[in-house]
Amino acid sequence: MNSLFTPLSWSDSGLILTGVWNTVIISVVAIVVGTILGLIVGFARSESNKVVNAVFGSLLDVLRSVPLIIQLILFSTFMGAAGSPLAPFVAGSIVLSLYTMAFMAEVFRGGFESVSPSMQTAARSLGMTKWQTIYHIRLPIGLRAVFPSWLGVSLSVIKDSALVSVIGYMELLRTSEQLISRTQQPLEILIGVGIFYFIISYPLSYYGRYVERKMAI
Amino acid sequence: MDYEFHWNVVFQNMPQLLNGAFVTLHVSVLAMLLGIVIAILLAIAKMNNTKFFSQVATVWVEIARNTPALFQIYMAYFGLGAFGIHLSPYVAVLSALVFINAGYLTETFRGGFQSIPSTQYSASKSLGMTSIQSYRYIILPQMLRRIYHPMTNQFVWSILMSSLGILVGMSELSGTTQRLQSLSFRTLEFFIVAAVMYFIITKLVLFASSLLARRLFKGEI
Numbered sequence: 001m002n003s004l005f006t007p008l009s010w011s012d013s014g015l016i017l018t019g020v021w022n023t024v025i026i027s028v029v030a031i032v033v034g035t036i037l038g039l040i041v042g043f044a045r046s047e048s049n050k051v052v053n054a055v056f057g058s059l060l061d062v063l064r065s066v067p068l069i070i071q072l073i074l075f076s077t078f079m080g081a082a083g084s085p086l087a088p089f090v091a092g093s094i095v096l097s098l099y100t101m102a103f104m105a106e107v108f109r110g111g112f113e114s115v116s117p118s119m120q121t122a123a124r125s126l127g128m129t130k131w132q133t134i135y136h137i138r139l140p141i142g143l144r145a146v147f148p149s150w151l152g153v154s155l156s157v158i159k160d161s162a163l164v165s166v167i168g169y170m171e172l173l174r175t176s177e178q179l180i181s182r183t184q185q186p187l188e189i190l191i192g193v194g195i196f197y198f199i200i201s202y203p204l205s206y207y208g209r210y211v212e213r214k215m216a217i
Numbered sequence: 218m219d220y221e222f223h224w225n226v227v228f229q230n231m232p233q234l235l236n237g238a239f240v241t242l243h244v245s246v247l248a249m250l251l252g253i254v255i256a257i258l259l260a261i262a263k264m265n266n267t268k269f270f271s272q273v274a275t276v277w278v279e280i281a282r283n284t285p286a287l288f289q290i291y292m293a294y295f296g297l298g299a300f301g302i303h304l305s306p307y308v309a310v311l312s313a314l315v316f317i318n319a320g321y322l323t324e325t326f327r328g329g330f331q332s333i334p335s336t337q338y339s340a341s342k343s344l345g346m347t348s349i350q351s352y353r354y355i356i357l358p359q360m361l362r363r364i365y366h367p368m369t370n371q372f373v374w375s376i377l378m379s380s381l382g383i384l385v386g387m388s389e390l391s392g393t394t395q396r397l398q399s400l401s402f403r404t405l406e407f408f409i410v411a412a413v414m415y416f417i418i419t420k421l422v423l424f425a426s427s428l429l430a431r432r433l434f435k436g437e438i
Contacts, residue, residue, distance in 0.1 A: 162288065
């Protein structure tokens with residue numbers, strides 16, 4: 001049978017694996033960079049005065065109130081118009097990291113503010129310096145409290161990384177879309193993709209809920 | 218940077234953009250309402266002792282929470298084609314959003330319901346209230362207070378996620394923006410305006426929600 005479409009075959013596995021790898025790598029970059037930036041911004045927000053906080057807060061608010069897909073398109077066309085077009089991976093990593101940062105900053109700020117002031121006073125009265133108090137008291141206690149929320153944000157970043165396909169990054173979902181247009185077998189391919197995301201996401205979300213339950217008691 | 222901004226073409230097309238914004242609101246409100254109805258049923262099913270019902274609900278919730286929204290939309294738009302079901306972009310995006318909203322809200326509702334101690338129900342029964350009365354006056358008002366903020370967040374999330382309609386050619390705000398920019402090549406201008414419009418929509422929704430909360434809960438939340 002001669003047809004324009006060729007069915008899915010084993011030779012496609014290389015393409016699919018590249019898609020999987022690209023999804024994993026951009027998620028990891030966004031989570032790592034977003035966590036580091038979020039930690040810094042979150043800490044700055046819990047320390048700084050009201051005015052600085054309001055400015056910071058409204059900037060983060062913009063990142064959280066505009067759809068990721070619009071941010072991606074805007075940033076990559078802006079860089080193109082500015083004369084220095086970026087590769088999809090670079091543009092995608094930058095936008096996704098900043099987007100992650102906006103959520104992480106709030107998570108970490110909540111963590112730092114959950115450490116009671118009396119505990120800090122106690123640490124100071126034991127002769128710890130300001131930085132020792134931060135390093136030995138506020139960081140470990142604050143971070144432990146927000147671990148489940150951190151995991152939740154990270155999971156949503158893995159899922160949101162699918163949107164980077166809109167600026168031409170070949171992650172898993174875009175790879176599958178191309179395979180669909182060639183093979184015309186949407187259901188098999190999409191179910192495979194769904195299973196992949198589920199396998200990554202479900203154990204982590206289960207673990208997050210387990211930790212949350214354990215901490216609640 | 219030698220890019221010249223031309224805003225005129227954007228303002229000429231403002232009616233179409235506003236129309237797109239209306240479709241965005243429309244689809245997210247509908248997705249939220251249908252999602253709430255299904256989530257109530259799923260939450261009841263999940264707390265049911267019959268294993269079959271609670272398992273169906275669990276599978277729904279876990280799939281909705283652990284796969285990307287874009288995957289759900291592709292599934293509705295391309296995947297269902299294998300069964301001979303061809304949905305329009307609007308229906309595909311709507312059904313994906315309903316599916317996800319229902320999944321997340323089920324957990325919200327279940328958590329909210331279980332956070333009310335069952336002794337309150339017994340107490341209201343002992344005061345002579347009927348079952349319906351004790352739900353209406355004791356359980357549900359307290360529950361609503363606890364699930365109000367998560368529900369608002371879910372609604373904002375649906376507004377933002379309806380922007381994925383751009384990828385299946387739906388004519389909501391993003392899709393309209395995409396179509397208009399491809400006619401005029403003023404990509405940057407159109408998407409800046411779209412971003413501002415999304416920001417305004419989310420802020421208005423949050424503002425309206427806090428006004429409503431003040432009326433509903435009389436400041437004690």
